[in-house]
Amino acid sequence: MxxxxxxxxxxxxxxxxxxxxxxxxxxxxxxxxxxxxxxxxxxxxxxxxxxxxxxxxxxxxxxxxxxxxxxxxxxxxxxxxEDTGPQTNRQWWLAGIIALVLFGAIVFSLRLVPALQGVTAAAQPIPTDTIEKLGFAFVDPNQYLLPFELASVLLLVALIGSIVISADRK
Amino acid sequence: MDVGTLISNPVVAIREWLAQLLSNLGLAPQAADVILMILGILVIASVSLILPLFLIWFERRVVARMQDRIGPNRVGPQGLLQTIADAVKLLIKEDITPIGADKLVYNLAPILSVIAVISMWAVIPYAATMVGTTLNVGALYLVSVGSLGTLAIMMGGWSSNNKYALLGAFRTVAQLVSYEAPLLLSLLVPVILARSMDLNTIVRAQNVWFIVAAPIAALIFFVTSVAEVGRTPFDLLEAESEIVAGFHIEYTGMKFGMFFVAEFLHAFTVGALTAVLFLGGWRGPGAEQAPILGVGYFMLKAFAGYFVVILMRSALPRIRIDHMLDLNWKFLVPLALAVIVFTVLGDKVIGEAGITSPWARSGLLFLVNLVLAGLVYAVLSGAARRQRAEEAAGQAHDGQGALAEAAAHGEAGPHAAPAH
Missing domain, CATH: 1.20.120.1200 (NADH-ubiquinone/plastoquinone oxidoreductase chain 6, subunit NuoJ)
Structure with a gap:
């Protein structure tokens, strides 16, 4: 190890x-x-x-x-x-089973991905300029420009909305 | 070992000598690397923890001079050992945990506050070859570990089971979280100018100190950093006259000492970061050839910044809480955004025009900053004039109302009007 x-x-x-x-x-x-x-x-x-x-x-x-x-x-x-009530209800075992099944499903499907089989850290050298690539990817129209800008607009809308809600009207 | 190298570049020379020694002992190179890293951590952490012993003495002497006193001068030459005596006193004090305090959080808070400050020193370039670790996101790392300090103060304030401590913690959020916004924005300007977030690359890019190309950003960075430390004039978190001592009111002995050390070291770190980002860091004549000179230049610049922090502390009164928030959200944040836009556009235009000489580039960016400063001045003075006009109108209105009232009571006459 x-x-x-x-x-x-x-x-x-x-x-x-x-x-x-x-x-x-x-x-x-x-x-x-x-x-x-x-x-x-x-x-x-x-x-x-x-x-x-x-x-x-x-x-x-x-x-x-x-x-x-x-x-x-x-x-x-x-x-x-301070929470004083019971932390579980009668259905806790059902939730537990579902969670376990989901976990099993995720593990099983990850094992099927060919790219993840037999991968070690040394096998794939990590490029040193990842930040630059990330930055270019965000402003490249062929990659993530639209999602990036949409997210910005969404955040801006949320910002303005919170100001509108909290502002006192005269 | 070459004596010349040992003198001019001691850290690297010692590191190589140790690596040689360890490999001669039969250690694998990886194991030797780990041992050297741990040694490096120990050295940086110890130096940055011993430094406050001197800083506290220095600050007390300077503040004393500013207030026409002498300051500590009894223990050791010029009182240099005073802080050690104080530390011994703190160590033998009773360690009190208040009733109802949240023990774990209460004890964790001072440790976290020291960790947050020391972590910053890991990425600061002391000289061309002396860097704790080269991080390609160094500037971002500084902000991220700085936010741990905020967390420590909140934990201390909340867990003390004391209303003053809790009030101090609330003010912390109002102040530290707000001032993080312009701090981050102003930090972006040197990053843009150097095209890198690695602090040593930023220093290397400063053929002309960035304070020339980005004076407004430097000012914003300095002011917001002082606010992040919680120093006068931004010491609302511990305002003695209002909430006694704020978040650390219940702490005694060395736990208080740790908050204290963290604050002083953080104040000095502000000077150091200003030096690295805007004053050329270790750069100076001969610093490339003899890195030991670079350490000297770096310390000199860092102390210059720290000196200004001390002068501000002893010269300025505490700012009111609403003014503090107004200054941040209505002045510093918009200004920082404007500086970024102006710098980016200016730098791009200069680059497109084919101007590559560092002095010409910095000079032109300085002009851009001047234009921005003029605009800000025009906007602010316009706003102030309008406000004065409104106040004058309101006052005139009040005066007439009082006159009318006085007349109704049969006491007419200009003398009856109350003076506002």
């Missing part, structure tokens, strides 16, 4: 553990902090895949913006949001 594999296993266990804690925790702030830990684990996985840009963006957006806003919202409710 190489060092990268050891790091991957540790990260994967921590990320999944944090993910389980997000839904299992009774304290909302703890759940949010665990969510941040999970996000961070995903960022580490990106680093292991040599995708430094995605890792940095993951931390900036998901931890720096989204998670902090979530925490800000629930910090206001220190005692109120």
């Amino acid at each position: 190489t060092a990268a594999q050891v790091i991957f296993l540790i990260t994967a266990v921590l990320t999944l553990g944090a993910g389980v804690y997000v839904v299992a925790a009774r304290n909302l702030v703890h759940a949010a902090l665990a969510l941040i830990a999970a996000f961070f684990g995903v960022a580490v996985l990106f680093v292991l895949l040599q995708a430094g840009f995605l890792a940095a963006v993951q931390v900036v957006l998901y931890i720096g913006a989204i998670a902090i806003l979530i925490i800000f919202a629930i910090m206001l409710t220190r005692r109120v949001m």
Whole structure:
């Protein structure tokens, strides 16, 4: 086992553990902090895949913006949001079975993808100019220009909409 | 080992010597690499943690001078050892955890705040050959680990079970998250000019310091960085006179010390980053040949930036919270966006015109910045004039109303009008 594999296993266990804690925790702030830990684990996985840009963006957006806003919202409710009710209902076993079947289906179909069979990290050298390629892909009409611009317009609409909703009319 | 290399380029020389030593010991090159990396981490982390011992003394002396005092001068020569005495005092203090505090989060917060600042030092180029790690997304990495500091402050404020701490944490969100927007935008300008996010490439691209080509971006970066540290005039997170000490009110001993160290180191990091991004980093005469000189230039520039941070701290009063938000959203963010548009267009036009001399390019971009500054001045002075006119009209109206009221009460006369 190489060092990268050891790091991957540790990260994967921590990320999944944090993910389980997000839904299992009774304290909302703890759940949010665990969510941040999970996000961070995903960022580490990106680093292991040599995708430094995605890792940095993951931390900036998901931890720096989204998670902090979530925490800000629930910090206001220190005692109120403490969950005291039961965390499962009678159908938990059904949900568990469906989740397991889905997981099995994903694993099975991934094994069928020929490109993933027998791939090792060394087999495919990673180009060093991935950011440049990503940048050009976003502004190239033949690639992702339209989705990229559509997403920008959608975000702009959301931005203006929130301003319109929150502005006090005189 | 060549003595000349050892003197002019010590880190690389020692690194090669150690690598040689380890391979002679029979270690695999990969294992030797891991050991060298861990050593590098230890060196950078230790240096950046020992640095605040000096920074705190330096800042206290400078602020004392500004306030016509002497400052600490008893422990050691010129009081240099004062901080060590303070650290010892902090270490032997009782470690208090308030009742109702969230223990895990409470203890994690100071550690995270130190981690966030030290992580920044991993990508800073100290000299041509001395970089912790070369990251092709260095600039983005800086912002991303900076946001961990915000998280640490919020965790500390929330877990302390103290309303002042919680208020401090709320202000943190209002301030730090808001100021991250113009910080990121102004960071884009040197990235655009250097065509790279790697900090060492940005330094190498500065044949002419970027402060010439992008003075407005440099100013925005500096101001927003100071706000990110939470220094006066942006010290609303800990405003002693309003919320006692803000997020770290309940912390004692070394846990408080860690917040303190993180703040001072972060303040110095602001100076260092300004130096790297806008003041040419390690560049200077002979820095390419003898990297040790580069470290000197870099430190000199970083301290110049840090000195300005200290001067701001001792000269300016605290900004009001609504002014703080107005300054960000109504001034810095639009200005940063405008700077990006102007820089991109200007740079493109200059490039198309075939001007390649760095001085000509920087000079033309400086002119572009001047035009933008003129526009901003015109807009702002117009807005201020309108506001004054409105206020004057409102006041005149009030005055007449008071007069009419006074007349109705039978106390007519100009003397009865209340002075506004």
